[in-house]
Amino acid sequence: TALPDVLSLIQPTADLHIGNYFGAVANWVKLQDTHSCVFGIADMHAITMPYNPADLRTNTRNMVIDLLACGIDPEKSTLFIQSLVPEHCELCWILSSQCSYGELSRMTQFKDKSNKLQSESADEYVSAGLFTYPILQAADILAYRPTSVPVGKDQEQHLELSRSIARRFNQRFDTDFFPEPKALYTKTPRIMSLAQPTSKMSKSAGLKHYIGLFEEEKSIRKKVKSAVTDTGEKDPAVYMSPGVQNLFEILWACEAQEVADQLESDYKADQLKYSELKGAVADTLVELTDQFRQRRDELLADSDHVDAQVRAMSEKARQIAAETVKGVRKLAGF
Numbered sequence: 001t002a003l004p005d006v007l008s009l010i011q012p013t014a015d016l017h018i019g020n021y022f023g024a025v026a027n028w029v030k031l032q033d034t035h036s037c038v039f040g041i042a043d044m045h046a047i048t049m050p051y052n053p054a055d056l057r058t059n060t061r062n063m064v065i066d067l068l069a070c071g072i073d074p075e076k077s078t079l080f081i082q083s084l085v086p087e088h089c090e091l092c093w094i095l096s097s098q099c100s101y102g103e104l105s106r107m108t109q110f111k112d113k114s115n116k117l118q119s120e121s122a123d124e125y126v127s128a129g130l131f132t133y134p135i136l137q138a139a140d141i142l143a144y145r146p147t148s149v150p151v152g153k154d155q156e157q158h159l160e161l162s163r164s165i166a167r168r169f170n171q172r173f174d175t176d177f178f179p180e181p182k183a184l185y186t187k188t189p190r191i192m193s194l195a196q197p198t199s200k201m202s203k204s205a206g207l208k209h210y211i212g213l214f215e216e217e218k219s220i221r222k223k224v225k226s227a228v229t230d231t232g233e234k235d236p237a238v239y240m241s242p243g244v245q246n247l248f249e250i251l252w253a254c255e256a257q258e259v260a261d262q263l264e265s266d267y268k269a270d271q272l273k274y275s276e277l278k279g280a281v282a283d284t285l286v287e288l289t290d291q292f293r294q295r296r297d298e299l300l301a302d303s304d305h306v307d308a309q310v311r312a313m314s315e316k317a318r319q320i321a322a323e324t325v326k327g328v329r330k331l332a333g334f
Ligand code: ADP
Pocket: 010, 011, 013, 019, 020, 021, 022, 023, 024, 152, 154, 189, 190, 191, 192, 200, 201, 202
């Protein structure tokens, strides 16, 4: 089996928002045309924080449908569910002995997440899984020995750890078995909350802060209409206020270049009406997401087929991972 160029995983969440789409999924859809890609849904990562098993199962299943609706194409890419490929866990255990405790202790995401968990709920514990999460992530990647991994700033440190684990494994066992996966930097926008444009769009802040990728047209229009902008008085210190900037950011992300250029020149000439900007953003978002909603309805109507399809793709992914584990076992002395 051929090794892929690109490997990337995303955690299952209920309902993607447009931030997830422009910040991650849209990039995957594009990469399919130029690279051989393996994409995974990281359900085993989702258990490191307090969670509900029934929700996890539903979210994972829906995530498959959502990603397919967004344009992940089984004809081009392999989309798998992490828990259907148990080789990730075996590899994780072996790799955990190629990673130093000190290295793992320096992961900033662990510090952030464990601090947050402890400050929010006194009776929750910080799981060992949350601590060793970056090793499972290294296994997720190295199981497929890809050339590149698309990363954003927040995942840089974890990819660096995966590279370091690969390097140590190769040195220890005197091999070049693992290529060091390269970071594939792609410029992705950071979409901000509509109600509070100084913080990033996220579901945890509440309904009025984000636009779901499959939200109804009426609701999209309503949310865009009430998006926070500014009083119209320009602050000479910034080109645009955060709220206005964010609305343009969405137009750019939708590749509505002509509309955006026109509105931007109005803005420069002090002639932009925010109601017009909002109308354009709403129209563009509705047009983009309409195809996703339609496609998702079709997939939901045939969800047995989708289940079978993702199982087959996970089996395909498993063949690659199993080949890697076979090689690793031999080198590691089993
Ligand atoms: P995170 O913990 O970064 O919010 P999520 O699971 O919520 O992760 O998001 C999944 C993917 O979507 C990640 O690649 C993340 O960087 C991206 N993402 C999340 N929110 C935004 C946003 N507001 N703008 C751009 N990208 C985003």
